[in-house]
Amino acid sequence: MNNAAETPVVNRGNAVLKEILSGGATRALLSVLLGFVVGAIFMVFSNEAFLTAAQYFTARPTDSLAAAWTAIADGYSALFRGSIYNYAADDIVVAFRPLTETLRFAGPLIASGLGIALAFRVGLFNIGASGQLLFGALWATWISTRVSLPWGVHLIVAALVAILASAAYAAVVGFLKARTGAHEVIVTIMMNYIAAGILTYFFRTPELLREVDGGGTPKSDAPAETAQLPYLLGDQYTLHWGFILAIVGVFAYWWIMERSTMGYRFRMVGHNADAARTAGINVERTFMIAMAVSGAFVGLAAVNQALGARAGMTPDIDGTIGFDAITVALLGSSTAPGVLLAGLLFGAFKAGAPAMQVIGLSPEITGVVQGFIVLFIAAPPLVRAIFRLPPPQKSTVVADWWRSLVTKGGRK
Amino acid sequence: MKLELRGITKRFGALVANDHIDLVVKSGEIHSLLGENGAGKSTLMNVLYGLYSADEGEILLDDVVQNFKGPGDAMAAGIGMVHQHFMLIPVFTVAENVVLGHEPTGALDTLDLEAARKLVREISDRFGFDIDPDALVEDLPVGAQQRVEIIKALARDAKVLVLDEPTAVLTPQETDELMAIMKGLAKAGTSIVFITHKLREVQEVADRITVIRLGAVVGDAKPTDSASTLATMMVGRAVDLDVKKHSPKKGDAGLTVTNLTVVGDRHNKVVDDVSFTVHAGEVLAIAGVQGNGQTELAEALVGLREVTGGQIILGKLDITDSTVREVIDAGVGYIPEDRSKDGLVGDFTIAENFMVNRSYGPPFAKGLSIDFANRARIAEDLITEYDVRTPSQTTLAKQLSGGNQQKVVVARELSRDLNLLIASQPTRGVDVGSIEFIHERIIATRDAGKPVVIISTELDEVSALADRIAVMYRGKIVGIVDATTSRETLGRMMAGATV
C-alpha cells in the first residue's frame, strides 16, 4: 500500500500547534462554544422583551439588540449563579451551594457516562442506561426500605445490589445480542420502557415497595438512614458520597480500559471483532461481559439516585440521566478525563436550571444546548469547516508525548 | 480505439501513487501493464476509469483529450473495466447486474427485464460464455462471475477493455480460455489493457509490455524478453526467483487430518472428506484455485469454523472441536489469508498487535494488567529482527505498507513456541523484498523441525516452498504429490483431474 516515505516535519512548533488544533480536545471545546451560541439564539427568540422590540426592529434596532443582549446575559448569568457561584447571595454558605449542587448532579452523569463510554469502545450502543438505572434502583430500594441491616453494612449491601442488578439487566442485552444477533439499540430502548413499567408497578403496590400510608400515586419510602449515602460536606449542603463514587468510577474506568488486559480485549473487539476472533477472543462472551461492566457503571448512578435520596422516590427517579449519559460519553470521547469533564459540564446545566426558571427561562434550554453540543462533537469535519481547523495531522508529537505519559514504557 | 495516458500523476497525501505515467495502447492491441504489488497499477486504472481524478496529466482516446468526471463518462467513451474484486451485486441476477446503470425501461420508469435478458443471451452466445441471465450472482462459481463482469463491459460497447489481475481466481485451464477470449476480442478490434504481476501470462498473451515500479514507468518490454529481465525491471534489482532450500528432515507426524468434513454457509460440503498428514520438518502446500474450500479448511484447522465430521490431531492432541484459544495455546501459529480483516487490528499500535493472541498471561500480562515494559522490549526486538519498516512501535498498524503489515503478523506468530505453522496466502499483496523475507522465515521454521502448512493460489510460491503438494478441488483433495510435479499436471489437478 504505502511505499513512500513521510515528508519530514519542517517546523516542530508549527506541527505541534497544528496537531493540537486538529485534535479532539480542541474540537470538544469549540463544540461546547458553538452549543452555547445556539443556546443564546434560543434564549433571544424566546424572550418577550426581544419579541416585542423585534416588531419594530427597523424603526429602532437598538431596542431589539439591547433586549437580545439582556436576554443572553440574564440567561447565562442565571446559569452561572445556579451552577457555580451565587454572587448575589448574602452569606458564604449559600454562595457556594451552586457548586456543590453541580457536583451532586454530576455524580450520576459521570458514572452512567462511563458505562455508555465503555460500551462505545467495545463497539456496542448501550442506549439502555435509564432502564439499567431503574432496575438497579429498584433492588437498592428494596434493600434500603424493606430490609434492616446495621449501619455501614446496610449501605454497602444496598450499593452492591444496585450495581449487580444494573449489570445483570445490561448483561441480558449482551446475551441477546450474542445469541440472536438482536440489535442492541432496539433491545435496550424496549428494556427501558419495560424497566419503567416494572418499577412503577413495584412503587404502586403496597405489598412491594409502595410507601407506608401512601396514596394512589406510585411512590416508595425514603431509604433507611442506615442505608443513605452520607453527606460529604455536612448538613449545609446536599452533596453526598455519590460524587465520590463517581470519581472512584473514573479511576476504575481508566484502569480497566488503559491498563487491564480485559480492557485491552474490549478495545480489540471494538476496533476489529474479526481479528479478535482469529486471535482467540470469544467475541460473544466479550459482548456480554462488556455490557455487564457497562451496566455496573450505570449501577453506580443507580446507587446515587436510590441511596442519595432523603425522601420517598417516584418512578422518574432516573430523570433524564439515560440520554444525558449518551451525550456525556460522546462529548467526553469515551475517555476517562473526557467523561469526567463532560459530566461536570452537564451537571452544571442541571444545577443551574432552577435559577433560570426564576427569570422565566424554561430550563429545557439546557437540553437544547446539550443536544447541539453533541451534534457538533459528532461531526468533526463540520466543526473543522466552521473554524477552519487543520485536518488530522500525520505528526504524532503531542499524541506520542501523551501516550508515553499514560502508558508506561511506551516510548519509541 | 487508441488509448493514450500522458503524464498521469496521482497523489494520496504524501504518497505519490502514480508519477507522470505515459502509456500508449494501439487499437486492437493487447498491452500488458506489469508491476509488483503496490506499484500503482490499480490506481492508474482507477484514474482511467474515472473513479479517481488525476492530479496532473491527460487521458486521450483516438488523440482527443477526455475529461472524465466519473465512471459514467468513461463508460460512455467506450472504456470497460473488469475489476480484480468483482463489482457485482450478489443478490441481483446476472441480467440486473449487466444492465445496471444503463437499464432498458418501459413506461413509468419500469425495468424492462426481458430486454435485459436478451442482451445477456446475445453477448453470451457471441463469445460462447453460457450464462443464465436469471441466475443470482451469488450462486455462480467464480469463473462464471468473471464472465459476467466481462459481459457487463461488452454490453456497454467497450472499445478499450481493462482487465485488472483477472487470473487470480482461475484455474490454469480457465486462464488459457481467458487468454483465448482476449485474443479474440483484440482481433475484433478491441484494445485490451491487461494488468498483472505474473510474468508467465504476460509472455504468453501480450503484444507490448509497460513495466511500472513504485508509481513510475520503468520502461517498455517485449513478450520475448526473458522472465528474469522482466522481473528485474519490476523490482529494480536482480531477483532470485528461487528460494534456497535443503531437502526436508522429516520427523514424526505433526498434524494428522482424517476424513475432515466442514459444512459451509450455504449448506454445502466445502471441505469434503479430506485427509492428509504433515510431518515435523516438512512443508505441505495446499494448492488450488481460490474458492475450492482452502479457506474453510484453514479456518477449521484453527477452530474458527465448526467441524462436521472427521478429526484433527496435533501431535497427540485432538483439536477437532477445540476453541480458537485452545488451538493457539496448543502451539498453532496462524497467518490468516486476509491480514487487514483477521490478522491485524489496524487501529492498534504495532506493539499492541504483537499481543493480540497472548493477552492472558506472561510475557505480555502481569496478573490482570498489561506488562508494558516487557511488551515494549519484545516489540523492539521483533521489529528489528523482522525488519519491519516503521518510525516506532507506537505507529498504528494501518499506517504500514502491506508487506510490513504482513511481517508484523509473521513476527507475531513465529516468535511463539510453535508446534505447527499454518500460513494462508502468506505473500498476497506483498512487495517482492518482503516476499523473499517471509519465504526464508517459513523455510527456517520448517528447518527448525516444525510442521508447516502453506495454502496458496500462486503456483510459483507453492513450487518454491513445498516439499509435498496437496491439490484441492471442490472441497476434496484430488491428490498429494511431490514438489517436483510438473506445472501442467498441477494445473490439471486444480481443475479436478485425479492423478
Add this chain to the structure above:
Amino acid sequence: MSTVVTPGLFSQVEVKVSKKTPYLMGVFALVVLGAFGIFGKTETVAFQWSKEDDVIKLPDFLVASNLVGIVLGVALVAIAAVSFVLALRGTKTPLWLTLVFGLSAVIALLAWLAAGNSLPFAFILGNAVVLAVPLALGAMGGIMSERVGVVNIAIEGQLLTGAFLAAVVGTLTHNLYLGLVAAMIGAALLSMVLAAFAIVYLVDQIIVGVVLNVLVLGITNFIYAQWLTQDGLNTNFPGTFPIMPIPGLSAIPIIGPALFESRITTYLAYIIIPVLWFILFKTRRGLRARAVGEHPLAADTVGINVARTRFWWVTIGGLVAGLGGAALTIGAVGAFGRNMSGGQGFIALAVVILGRWHPFSASAAALLFGFSIVLRIWANQVNPGIPTDFITMVPYVVTLIAVVGFVGRVRAPAADGQPYIKG
C-alpha cells in the same frame, strides 16, 4: 473488499431446520389452552362486529370465554404439531402459518380479557389501523433510508418533528393542510442533516441518529414548556382532520368501517405503501437505489452517483416519516404533547427489520404493533386483573420478542451503515 464466493458446485448437505419455532409455538399453545381454555373464565363474551352507525350491522356473536380458549387452544396445538413435523422433514414453517398462529393466540387472549364484557372488534380493528399508520409511515421512511445503506435511528426524531410542526403550524395558520406540509418538510430537513452527516461528514450513522433524536426532543420540550403551555389556545389547538368515509367501501361489514372510515393521513398511507413497493422493485430508480445499498462501490463503477442517490432517498424518506408524525397529532388526537412519539420511532425501526426491509411485510408488522397498542388502551378500560403497568409494557415486550426471535433470519442490505468513501 473481495467478493470471492465459494463455487456453488460442492455437494449439498441436508439442511437441518431448527425446532425453535415449533417449541415456542408448543409453549404458547399450551399456555393458551390452559390459561384461557381449561382454566379460563366462564363468562360470556360478546364479539361486537359492528358499530352503532354502520350501514350493515352484524349481530353480536356470544360465546363463553373458555370455550373460545379451548377451541383455539386445540387449534394452536395442532399448528405447533404441524410445524414440528415440517421441521423434522427439513422445511421451515411458512410465514402465513405463523401469522395464523399469532392471530389465533391473540383472539383467545382477547376473549379471556373480555370475559363478561363485550369485545368491540370493529372498534379495536379500526383503532389498530389508526395507530399503525404512524408506525407504518415511519417504517416506510426507514426502509427508504436503509435500502440505500443509511441506518436511520432518527425515525423517532422525524415522527416527533412531524407531530410538533403539524400541530403548531396547523394552529397558527388555521389550516391543517399547511400543518401537514410543514410536518413533512420539517422531517425532511431533519433527514437532510442525517444524510449530510452520514454521507458528507462520514459520521457514525447510529450516533447521528441518536443525537438527532436527543436534539429534537430537547427543542420540542423547550418550545412546549416555554411557549405552548403558556399560550395553548393560540399555539397548540389544531383540531384534527375530518373523518372521510369512502362511499361503498366503508359499507363492507367489519373491515369497511375499520379501513375506509378514516382521515386523509390514513388514506395517504394506503397510497404510499404500494407506490413505494412499486418504485423499489419494479423501476429503474429502485434497482439503482438497492444497488447502492448492497454494494456502493459496484454502483459507483457503473456510473451511479452514490452520494446523491443516498441523499435523495433519505430526504424523501423523511417526508414520508413526517407525514407519519403528523398522523400522531392532527391525524389522531389533535394537540401536541411532550415527547408525543413516545418510542414509536424505535418500534418503527423494529418494524423495518421485522418486515425485512419490504414495504408490505413492514406494514403487516406495523399493524401487529398498532394492535398491541390498542390492546393496552382497551384492556385498561376493561380492567381484567392484570396490573396496568404490565399492560402498558405490552407493545414494548412484543417488539422485544419480535426483534429477538426473528432477527437471526433476516438479511439487511449488505452495505447498510457503511459510509462510502471515494478515492
